[in-house]
Each structure stands twice: as C-alpha cells, then as structure tokens.
Amino acid sequence: MAEPAQPADLPEFAQATADFVKWFKSADGTRLSSKVQLKDLRSGNAGRGAVATEDIEEDEELFAIPRSLVLATTTSSIPSTVLEPLNETGAWPPLIVTVIYEYLRNEKSPWYPYFKVLPTFFDSLMFWNKAELEALQASAVIGKIGRDQAEENWKDTIIPVMLSHSDLFGVAGQNESEKTTELIKLAHMAGSLIMAYAFDIDRDDEKDDRDNDSDDEFEEDDEDEPSKGMVPFADMLNADADRNNARLFQEPDYLIMKSTKPIKAGEQIFNDYGPLPRSDLLRMYGYITDNYAQYDVVEISHDLFLEVAGKKHGIKDAAWLKREEQLEELGLIDDGYAIPRPSVDVKKLEDAIPGQIHMLLRALCTETVKKPEESVTIKEAALLQAVLTKRLSEYATSLDADRSALGALGTAESKQLLVESGCSEPRYTMALKVRIGEKEILHQLLRLCQDHIAGETAEMASASTKRASDHGPSSRPKKTARRERGP
Numbered sequence: 131m132a133e134p135a136q137p138a139d140l141p142e143f144a145q146a147t148a149d150f151v152k153w154f155k156s157a158d159g160t161r162l163s164s165k166v167q168l169k170d171l172r173s174g175n176a177g178r179g180a181v182a183t184e185d186i187e188e189d190e191e192l193f194a195i196p197r198s199l200v201l202a203t204t205t206s207s208i209p210s211t212v213l214e215p216l217n218e219t220g221a222w223p224p225l226i227v228t229v230i231y232e233y234l235r236n237e238k239s240p241w242y243p244y245f246k247v248l249p250t251f252f253d254s255l256m257f258w259n260k261a262e263l264e265a266l267q268a269s270a271v272i273g274k275i276g277r278d279q280a281e282e283n284w285k286d287t288i289i290p291v292m293l294s295h296s297d298l299f300g301v302a303g304q305n306e307s308e309k310t311t312e313l314i315k316l317a318h319m320a321g322s323l324i325m326a327y328a329f330d331i332d333r334d335d336e337k338d339d340r341d342n343d344s345d346d347e348f349e350e351d352d353e354d355e356p357s358k359g360m361v362p363f364a365d366m367l368n369a370d371a372d373r374n375n376a377r378l379f380q381e382p383d384y385l386i387m388k389s390t391k392p393i394k395a396g397e398q399i400f401n402d403y404g405p406l407p408r409s410d411l412l413r414m415y416g417y418i419t420d421n422y423a424q425y426d427v428v429e430i431s432h433d434l435f436l437e438v439a440g441k442k443h444g445i446k447d448a449a450w451l452k453r454e455e456q457l458e459e460l461g462l463i464d465d466g467y468a469i470p471r472p473s474v475d476v477k478k479l480e481d482a483i484p485g486q487i488h489m490l491l492r493a494l495c496t497e498t499v500k501k502p503e504e505s506v507t508i509k510e511a512a513l514l515q516a517v518l519t520k521r522l523s524e525y526a527t528s529l530d531a532d533r534s535a536l537g538a539l540g541t542a543e544s545k546q547l548l549v550e551s552g553c554s555e556p557r558y559t560m561a562l563k564v565r566i567g568e569k570e571i572l573h574q575l576l577r578l579c580q581d582h583i584a585g586e587t588a589e590m591a592s593a594s595t596k597r598a599s600d601h602g603p604s605s606r607p608k609k610t611a612r613r614e615r616g617p
Contacts, residue, residue: 253416374402
C-alpha cells in the first residue's frame with residue numbers, strides 16, 4: 131500500500147516515525163497489520179508506542195520481521211575480520227561494535243531510518259551523575275552499574291579493534307586518546323540501545339561456543355545466553371506489567387509479534403519485560419512505573435549475614451567451615467540474596483523468605499544445612515531480624531522521611547533543594563521510589579519476624595504451662611489428719 135503524502139512541515143519526531151514505517155513496510159518480507167499504528171505518546175511520557183486502530187482478536191498477527199532485518203553481527207555488512215579478535219569475548223562486545231559500525235555509516239546503513247527513531251540520550255543508571263546515584267542510597271542496584279569496569283574492559287577489547295579500523299570507525303579527535311574518548315561514548319550509546327531494545331534471538335542450529343566471561347556492565351552471566359539482536363518495530367512497543375497484551379514469537383525465518391488477548395481499538399499494544407524489580411527496570415531501561423512495584427526486591431549481601439551472625443571476622447571454627455563448604459556444594463552461597471516483596475496475604479515468615487535464605491539461617495544457627503522442613507525457629511527469626519535491621523540502617527533516611535519527600539516534590543522548596551544538589555527532578559523521583567520500595571519490603575519482613583517471634587514465644591509459654599499443669603500436684607482434696615480420741 132502506498133504511503134500517504136506527508137506535509138513538508140511535518141515535525142521532526144513525526145517525520146522520523148513516518149520514514150521508519152515506510153522503510154519497514156518496504157523491506158523485503160515484512161508484514162504489518164493495518165490495525166497497528168505507531169503514535170506519538172510523549173504527552174504520556176511514553177515516547178512512541180503501538181496503538182490498535184481497530185479491534186484485534188487474541189492470537190492475531192500484528193507484524194512480522196524477517197530475520198534478515200534483525201540488526202545483528204550476522205546480518206550486518208561489517209567485515210568478519212573486524213570481529214574476529216572478539217570471538218572469545220561473549221555476545222555483547224561484537225554486537226556493540228556492529229551497532230557502532232552501522233550507526234556511523236549514516237545513510238549508507240540499511241538500518242538508517244531505524245536509527246533515526248532510536249534514542250541517543252538515556253536515563254539508565256549508566257548516565258546518572260554522582261548526586262543522582264547517591265539518591266539511591268543503599269540500594270544494591272548501584273553495585274550492578276559497573277561503568278568503570280565496562281570502560282576498562284572496552285579499552286582492552288573493542289576500542290583497539292575500532293582504532294585499528296579507523297576507516298570504518300571514523301570519529302573526531304586529534305590523537306588516539308581523544309578518539310578513544312569518543313569511541314567510549316559511542317560504546318555507551320550502543321550498549322544502552324542493546325540493553326534497552328535488543329531481544330534474545332533463538333540460535334536455531336547455530337553453534338556459538340564463545341564464553342561470556344566479561345565484567346562488562348552490559349554482560350549477563352548465563353553461559354547459554356542466546357544470540358542478541360535489534361528487532362525493528364518489535365522494540366517500538368512499550369512494556370507494562372499488568373496490561374501486556376502482545377508477545378514476540380520466533381519461527382525459523384521470522385519473528386512474529388502476536389496479540390495474547392483481545393485489544394480494543396484505541397488501546398496501546400504492550401509487551402512485557404517480565405517480573406523485573408523497579409531497580410533493574412531503572413538500570414536497564416531508564417524508567418520505572420508503579421505497577422512494577424509488585425516485583426520489587428531488597429538484596430542482602432552474604433557478608434552481612436556473616437557479620438551479624440559473628441562469622442565474618444576472626445578465626446572460623448571447624449564446624450562452621452564444614453557447614454560453609456556444604457552450602458557451597460549445594461550452590462546456596464551467593465554474593466547476595468534477593469527477597470521479593472511479600473504479597474498482602476502472606477502471614478507466615480517462612481512463606482516470605484526464599485528457601486535459600488532459610489537454609490543459610492539454619493546453617494548459621496545450628497549444625498545442619500539440611501533443607502528445613504519445619505517452621506522458622508525463634509533463633510533463626512531473631513538472626514534474620516537483626517540482619518534486616520542492620521540492612522535498613524544502611525539507608526540514610528527513614529521510610530517516613532522518604533514518603534514525605536515524595537509528597538513534597540514539585541514545591542518551590544523541593545525544586546530549590548534539587549538544583550542545589552545537582553539532581554534532576556525526574557531522576558530523583560525515580561531514585562526515591564526505588565528506595566521507598568526496598569524500605570517497604572524491609573519493614574514488612576521485620577513485622578513478620580516480630581510477629582513470628584511473638585507467636586512462637588507465646589506458643590512455647592502456653593506449652594510450658596500445659597506441661598506444668600499435666601505433671602503438677604494432684605487436684606484431689608487433701609486428706610485431713612485424724613485426731614485420736616482420748617480414753
């Protein structure tokens with residue numbers, strides 16, 4: 131179907147959208163339902179989004195992308211000799227280099243209209259300044275950013291590759307140092323695009339034995355990581371934890387977006403990121419929404435458990451060393467442990483904590499690492515309560531203070547404080563909500579610990595009273611002494 135004529139003064143954002151849709155439709159093998167339209171949703175702080183123009187039934191095809199249109203190392207024209215030095219670095223470095231290569235080609239790249247609708251500015255944590263990161267306080271997500279590690283890794287891997295092919299990676303700069311700086315900026319841009327927009331692509335029959343052992347912030351630890359690729363149009367869908375109504379299905383030659391439930395005309399078409407806590411949503415995608423609060427977690431380090439239990443410092447006794455070795459063999463020792471937000475109907479402590487943490491508590495409190503089959507003991511609950519209290523103290527402000535700060539946003543006083551601190555209001559707001567969510571979980575868990583200890587103590591007291599009653603003096607009347615009669 132021919133594209134309708136566009137007015138010459140069409141705003142840049144809308145023009146880029148129109149050019150992208152035209153490019154997508156004209157690409158060999160693509161399919162786009164007439165019921166799907168990209169719209170400007172910036173007024174709702176959602177950028178572009180796909181909207182149904184007519185009612186859509188469940189399991190209806192929305193659009194289809196041939197694998198040849200996916201931006202990946204295998205579909206780009208980048209010379210294989212460029213990527214050869216990166217064969218042992220995992221999936222991310224070659225794709226970052228490939229994205230930079232295509233981006234720098236401008237109009238010569240087959241994906242040029244696609245790049246025009248992709249952002250070059252991000253709110254993900256990689257781009258936050260020091261003051262904005264400090265607003266996250268003690269959130270464990272700070273330790274996952276890894277900006278410095280990423281840059282050091284790039285200087286050893288992808289930067290030398292790109293510098294040695296200056297004809298393909300031409301950037302501003304009078305010397306190698308200046309060019310390195312520009313290439314690192316591009317690597318952050320490309321890596322953030324991949325983090326926020328790329329999909330995991332089934333490898334089919336392809337074999338990839340490359341190890342994924344980099345410390346890059348954009349790396350994942352899964353050795354069986356699928357291939358990654360940028361999927362035009364599929365990444366135009368916004369995500370929603372509750373309203374998701376579409377899903378990307380993978381076939382041998384196509385990636386097909388289908389509806390997973392009926393969608394009414396005028397409704398937005400949503401994908402889903404899965405059960406991500408808001409801290410990871412912010413780290414990976416640069417935004418948060420309140421309906422992802424249900425997936426929030428609070429993370430507690432292994433060292434904190436050991437510190438509170440008195441096992442971190444000093445000479446460890448042989449018994450604990452043996453238990454620690456057993457935990458390691460069972461795969462129960464990790465750098466940190468995530469405790470999800472308990473649902474409102476959770477009333478028992480053992481239902482709120484992961485089994486891995488329960489086993490660690492048992493190992494710290496007793497001489498066994500067997501899987502606990504019974505309820506959390508008072509000793510275990512007391513240890514967890516002490517750990518949670520210590521974890522809560524690591525945050526600089528209280529939950530009540532944070533809630534008050536959230537309510538004060540937008541006032542002249544709040545705006546002035548943010549200006550003085552160097553924080554942007556949107557980023558500070560997101561940081562505030564993340565740390566509020568984590569503190570809410572800690573408070574919920576502390577209440578469950580307190581209730582559990584009180585309940586177990588009362589039950590023990592009741593049982594003790596019953597035992598004393600069962601084994602105490604007889605309740606029959608005492609016999610009185612018989613007085614002897616005189617003569």
